[in-house]
Amino acid sequence: MSTPTLEKQDQAPEPADATAAHTITVTFRIRRFNPEVAAESYWEDFQLDIDPKERVLDGLHKIKWDHDGTLTFRRSCAHGICGSDAMRINGRNRLACKTLIKDINPEKPITVEAIKGLTVLKDLVVDMDPFFQAYRDVMPFLITTGNEPTRERLQTAEDRERFDDTTKCILCAACTSSCPVFWNDGQYFGPAAIVNAHRFIFDSRDEGGEQRLEILNDRDGVWRCRTTFNCTDACPRGIEVTKAIQEVKRALITRRF
Amino acid sequence: MSAETTTPANDAVSAYDVDHPAPVIEAPRARTRKTPKTTRTNFEMYGWLFMRLSGIVLVVLVLGHLLIQLVLDGGVTKIGFAFVAGRWASPFWQAWDLIMLWLATLHGANGLRTIINDYAERDNTRLWLKGLLYTAAGFTIVLGTLVIFTFDPNIR
Numbered sequence: 001m002s003t004p005t006l007e008k009q010d011q012a013p014e015p016a017d018a019t020a021a022h023t024i025t026v027t028f029r030i031r032r033f034n035p036e037v038a039a040e041s042y043w044e045d046f047q048l049d050i051d052p053k054e055r056v057l058d059g060l061h062k063i064k065w066d067h068d069g070t071l072t073f074r075r076s077c078a079h080g081i082c083g084s085d086a087m088r089i090n091g092r093n094r095l096a097c098k099t100l101i102k103d104i105n106p107e108k109p110i111t112v113e114a115i116k117g118l119t120v121l122k123d124l125v126v127d128m129d130p131f132f133q134a135y136r137d138v139m140p141f142l143i144t145t146g147n148e149p150t151r152e153r154l155q156t157a158e159d160r161e162r163f164d165d166t167t168k169c170i171l172c173a174a175c176t177s178s179c180p181v182f183w184n185d186g187q188y189f190g191p192a193a194i195v196n197a198h199r200f201i202f203d204s205r206d207e208g209g210e211q212r213l214e215i216l217n218d219r220d221g222v223w224r225c226r227t228t229f230n231c232t233d234a235c236p237r238g239i240e241v242t243k244a245i246q247e248v249k250r251a252l253i254t255r256r257f
Numbered sequence: 258m259s260a261e262t263t264t265p266a267n268d269a270v271s272a273y274d275v276d277h278p279a280p281v282i283e284a285p286r287a288r289t290r291k292t293p294k295t296t297r298t299n300f301e302m303y304g305w306l307f308m309r310l311s312g313i314v315l316v317v318l319v320l321g322h323l324l325i326q327l328v329l330d331g332g333v334t335k336i337g338f339a340f341v342a343g344r345w346a347s348p349f350w351q352a353w354d355l356i357m358l359w360l361a362t363l364h365g366a367n368g369l370r371t372i373i374n375d376y377a378e379r380d381n382t383r384l385w386l387k388g389l390l391y392t393a394a395g396f397t398i399v400l401g402t403l404v405i406f407t408f409d410p411n412i413r
Contacts, residue, residue: 035273035278035279035280035281036273036274036275036278036279037271037273037274038271038273038279039272039273039279039280117284118284119281119282119283119284120281120282121281127281127284130284130287130288133288180375181375183285184285184286184375184376184378185285185286185374185375186284186285186286186287186288187286187287187288187292214297215295217297217299217301217302218295218296218297218301219295219296219301221301223301223302223304223305224301224374224375226375249305252302253302253306256299256302
């Protein structure tokens with residue numbers, strides 16, 4: 001990340017419009033919704049001069065700071081870790097802070113809308129409560145019996161590797177809100193909750209696996225998964241979500257037979 | 258929500274303001290206090306497993322059935338009362354058809370049950386569609402089984 005600044009220093013004597021030369025004009029087509037003004041949502045276009053190597057989030061910042069301060073969206077760290085800014089960009093769930101404008105065809109308008117399946121509160125902000133309720137339901141914390149050890153709970157590198165993939169989840173809801181079963185049935189736990197259950201079910205230090213499997217064995221649990229792979233495609237962290245769900249299914253079956 | 262690329266008309270006075278916001282669209286079938294509690298049964302698991310296993314068996318049964326009925330020995334023209342009577346004289350074909358009938362009907366019914374669960378949003382719609390489905394599947398199974406077991410080739 002430090003090299004571009006060095007390159008710019010070499011070109012420093014050039015006038016200011018040298019930097020403007022590599023900006024392009026991009027149209028952001030954003031789905032706006034404000035319940036305090038109208039019951040209907042609508043698409044609004046914003047023209048921006050922006051460096052294509054910038055991210056969609058930078059474009060949204062530009063709009064909010066320079067064009068329309070009423071644009072509402074969530075973001076905290078802006079670097080792909082906090083998981084606040086999952087949104088539907090050009091029809092796919094992505095993190096606005098990890099999507100470069102040059103990667104999503106800036107010649108056409110870039111559509112930005114709220115993630116689906118959750119209640120839109122304003123513009124790009126959705127009510128995340130059902131999502132976190134499902135997360136709480138799978139008990140995403142270490143469950144053990146007996147006395148607490150005086151030192152850390154050790155496990156082998158292989159045991160850690162078993163659930164490594166699902167520890168990467170940042171709870172951005174990109175997977176759950178890309179799931180067609182979740183769109184139709186808000187009671188389905190959704191991929192994110194199952195991923196976080198997987199993280200503990202396959203942890204050798206945890207003893208609550210049986211309870212979690214029992215929860216996910218229910219009507220609204222893993223058996224509603226249609227293996228559409230939308231969640232795997234949507235995950236900004238590259239977690240193999242559908243594989244994790246299938247592993248939970250397999251654990252449920254091998255538990256019985 | 259509509260999806261027009263226009264800004265809302267500003268000339269009309271909006272019916273909504275800060276104190277009276279528009280109703281937001283609730284998520285379908287959100288969890289409420291009336292939502293049934295967890296069942297703690299393995300029904301869904303057995304249903305899922307049944308779909309896989311019956312699917313494998315049905316590939317053999319149905320393709321074999323189609324091959325015998327429509328391709329071999331002159332194809333569809335050979336099928337008549339005598340042909341069916343001749344086949345059902347053997348317990349092997351009786352068992353074949355019986356297993357195929359049961360597996361195909363239950364497999365299809367379970368698949369449709371899943372689709373109804375996915376797409377029928379209102380509780381009442383779901384109840385009626387599933388009631389219709391179970392009645393149809395039950396009727397098909399009962400009638401088919403009855404015919405296979407009580408088939409009389411000397412009927413006149």
